[in-house]
Amino acid sequence: MIVDNRAQVRKVLLITLVLNLFVMGLKAAVGWATGSLSLLADALHSVTDSANNVLGLVASRFSSPRPDRDHPYGHQKFEAVGALGIAAFLGIACFEILQGAIERLLTPDRPPVKISASELWILLLVLGVNIFVAFYERRVGQRIGSQILIADAKHTMSDVWVTISVMAGLIGIWAWGFQWLDVVLAFPVALLVFASGWSVIQANLPWLVDEMAIAPEAIHTVATQVPGVLNCHDIASRGVVGRQIFIEMHLIVDAKDVETAHRITEEVEARLNDRFGPARILIHVEPPSYTSSQISYEAEGIKDEG
Structure with a gap:
């Protein structure tokens, strides 16, 4: 909202x-x-x-x-x-x-x-x-x-x-x-x-300068409490808590069809909005076979192409 x-x-x-x-x-x-x-x-x-x-x-x-x-x-x-x-x-x-x-x-x-x-x-x-x-x-x-x-x-x-x-x-x-x-x-x-x-x-x-607004560990905790969520990673946030927050994440869900995956992501968005809202949330859904331990973006993960 x-x-x-x-x-x-x-x-x-x-x-x-x-x-x-x-x-x-x-x-x-x-x-x-x-x-x-x-x-x-x-x-x-x-x-x-x-x-x-x-x-x-x-x-x-x-x-x-x-x-x-x-x-x-x-x-x-x-x-x-x-x-x-x-x-x-x-x-x-x-x-x-x-x-x-x-x-x-x-x-x-x-x-x-x-x-x-x-x-x-x-x-x-x-x-x-x-x-x-x-x-x-x-x-x-x-x-x-x-x-x-x-x-x-x-x-x-x-x-x-x-x-x-x-x-x-x-x-x-x-x-x-x-x-x-x-x-x-x-x-x-x-x-x-x-x-x-x-x-x-x-x-x-x-x-x-788009400094982190919410600790990615806090977002990870809220998201993984939703039934059907196996894990989430590459979490980023910016904005001001209580005013407007933008959250991005990759979500690994236990779902065999798009409708189930959508329902799970809707619940994640609702809980994040209740905790940190108002928020605009972008979620990239991934299958159960995908694994990643990188909760947030780390400095060592950025490569210099020059």
């Missing part, structure tokens, strides 16, 4: 886009008013939040799981490409933050940061909105299996820690006049942004 959750993804992204634009505006306004480098860097991070939402909407538009003539395996990798685009935005934000911090170190005679209690309360409101967005996106993303929402939730969660760090520095400036905190905290902000981008890459790159 093909599950198309793009309407839910677009709804969540539109809601978070509005909230992120609101947050970005507040941060930029307070940042310009106070002259805080770390807060302006945080506002830049929020610009990427909004850009990520727009990118996610575009990716969701083209990431239909339904196959067509030109894309017989569906279009869901568009969503993973969108998630990698988020990582790229995070890399740009990291560079801009570091550049601004270094420029501030090289020009120490710039006007000091001035912050008031009312501006700190505004930042507390910003923090609350960010926390809501992060948990809202993650909850919906995990429920419907959307990589773009989960990736964007990680990005927004990094924004939460960034805002907490910036607020701590601004409180230090407001209470004790520690101007150096503004520049010093810009560096961990950049590191948090980079770490968030790296985690997004780690989560989505295996899908794009």
